[in-house]
Amino acid sequence: MMKKKISIKDIAKLTDTSITTVSFVLNGKGRISKEISKKILDVAQKNGYEPNRMAVGLRTGVSKVIGLIVESIGGPFFGEMAKVIEEEAEKGGYRIIYCSTNNNLQKGKDMIRMLSQQLVDGYIITPMKGLEKDIQNLVDNEKPVVLIDGYFPGTNIPHVLVDNFASAYNAVDCFVRSGYKNIGMVTADLGLIQLNDRSLGYKAALKDNKLKDSSKTVLKIPFDMDKNEGVEAIKAFIEKQKQMDAIFFTTNYLGTMGLQAIKDLKLSIPEDIAVISFDDNEVFSLYPPGITTIQQPTYDIAKSAIDILMAQINTHKLDASKIDLQIPSKLIERGSTLAKVSA
Amino acid sequence: MMKKKISIKDIAKLTDTSITTVSFVLNGKGRISKEISKKILDVAQKNGYEPNRMAVGLRTGVSKVIGLIVESIGGPFFGEMAKVIEEEAEKGGYRIIYCSTNNNLQKGKDMIRMLSQQLVDGYIITPMKGLEKDIQNLVDNEKPVVLIDGYFPGTNIPHVLVDNFASAYNAVDCFVRSGYKNIGMVTADLGLIQLNDRSLGYKAALKDNKLKDSSKTVLKIPFDMDKNEGVEAIKAFIEKQKQMDAIFFTTNYLGTMGLQAIKDLKLSIPEDIAVISFDDNEVFSLYPPGITTIQQPTYDIAKSAIDILMAQINTHKLDASKIDLQIPSKLIERGSTLAKVSA
């Protein structure tokens, strides 16, 4: 059965022309007469000719593949992104090769090294601490790169992400508008700039609202803590901060851990404690009384990222080094931040 | 800056040997003396030599890439799978190129066609109606293929999936054990064999338990219905079936729609209605009182799939056509199926 793939050479033979002619016709390059063109196109069509990407890649140095390196595709945030990126890339004839690092630095380095074996034409990467050198190296070698969801302060690598500072600021503002005054925060210890920006936004908002900004109101979950331990830590935190009437979770997974903790403590939302979490997801919309969240504009982020990458790929001399896109988020207000009734 | 990639030819020049010698040493093939080997290895190492995958691919016809075609990587089920597959593939030096079809048949066909341009060495595909021909074609051309999450009845394509029949059967059994007798089902109209198997399991269990099996107790949500419409449909269904005291949702997304519907109707779980859903996820564990779910063994499925694929790739003559792996699921019992108290 195994019908051999047909090559440009076969087509040349079949149409009594030369390899060059066929290549020209197929790529619309040289000047070939209508008749011959038609004949070649017909034969190619009929035999289902598809160019051998390896050969093209070898000859041209272009793979038509872009590398997507994310922390974990499992999350609700990246799944959505991946979809958009893939869809958009496909329009330009590009495919996505996907790798996840699971926050493992060595794995990240390995992935970059592997992909750089003239395998991909560009990169979309969620940066992690320690990868600066490797990524900068790509940029220096004139490989198109776009960072999403984070960036490296002080470097010139284009990036697009949500406006973390403003988002966190707005969250606190929302609490304040509803009458909450003792606002705690739970964040993670991943060394990620985006989390840091969220912390800064939180602190700035507290300050602007003349609320107490004690380091006591902040809990940092170590990056290697598992889910159960995390829940316990949050429970302890809540019990210790008796006066706290609102909590801001800086990531989606912290938010669900927080809900578990609050449930375990048999506290009610928002009467005992109001809640806002980063990253909207199904849990938050469904969980009674509905959890107020900061919805990241995943579509916009992904779209912008791939657009910028494509622009770099297509026009070689584009200077993308100054691109710093911070996209506003949307605060989805739900029951967990209803106005406080009494004191 | 742009340092040219070093090639095997460069190494040959640098070490005063031939291209062949270098290739042999690097691949541990020919018989080359220790000294020369060492010299070559050293130079290669020092210059960070990496083989050009395109060239290797062209010459050998092996791309070291496998294609993963799924319905949507967004879902909780596939995100997890993708991770395992990627991890496992990497051990064999393979990378994953990923595409999603969004249940669009043409897109599925296109993806297969694109990937087959000698781009990938094997496929892991979640099958959809209408793709039989295209996939069978791959198999006929001796491309390794493994289907996950579904299969084509009557064809000889290896597949691995959860035991849908038994899983649904167990769900009904669980209801019965807890005293529920009027058990409805909500499923989708996607033409997927796995959903069909779940329906069969449900019906068989009803029959074995001598419960009424009326087509009235089954709701089929059309595949093109959006979320809100779906919720409304489920609400109407519940209101109409007054005597119904338990519902089985055949997929994860139907389950969350169902929760929304039940919430809207202000019914309480499990007093007014007991619930089981396919596909465990965070919502179900968190949503009070905890929703009983059928947890798919994602790890096992993914691991088996990639293992079978690798086996096919590595030993060309493996006959995988008879592989039909149905892996048991795990019923996670939570509050939504607590024993019924009275009648």
Added chain:
DNA sequence: ATCATTTGGTAAAACGTTTTAATTGCCTAC
């Protein structure tokens, strides 16, 4: 009529590898 230009087409090199078959020198056996 002659030279320049355009038009339609092709030969051949190159991309970086793998692999087959050949070459050289050396050793062993008779």
Added chain:
DNA sequence: GTAGGCAATTAAAACGTTTTACCAAATGAT
């Protein structure tokens, strides 16, 4: 000492494209 065998190395072909440079014939200008 010569035929055969083995060890170490390499030349060259091939994978399927793209592209440069060239060629022949036809057209146009003088």
